[in-house]
Amino acid sequence: MQEFIPHRKCVGCMSIKPKKELLRIVRTDKGIFIDSKQKMPGRGAYICKDLECLKLAMKKKGLEKSLKVNISKDFYEKLEEFLKKLAVKSFDAEVWE
Ligand SMILES: [Zn+2]
Structure with a gap:
């Protein structure tokens, strides 16, 4: 059987x-979150685990368009920090809040 x-x-x-x-970003009733387990309900958008893609997404407002919401500078900073930590081998994405 072929796996989908x-x-x-x-x-x-x-x-x-x-x-x-990819990294899932989710929009919920409570706001925008980094959904590292890809399990949160809500409207999701995806981005490569790459700072270059984050820069492109900011420039093109890709996340805003995809999630149909304004994204604060704070969230972008949080995302940037998350991606930088992901690059460090010891970082466990599962415990990110
Ligand atoms: Zn990408």
Whole structure:
């Protein structure tokens, strides 16, 4: 049996990649979150785990367009920090809040 692998488009570089290789950003009733487990309900957008893609997404307002909401500078900073930590091997994305 062939396994179905869901693919999603990065809001930065626009390339299509397997969902699990991307970082999910979710819009919920309580605001915007980094959904590292890809399990939170809400409208989601995906981005490569790459700072270059974050820069592109900011420039093109890819996240705003995809989630149909304004994204604060604070959230972008949080996302940037998250991606920088992801680059460090010891960082466990599962415990991120
Ligand atoms: Zn990308």
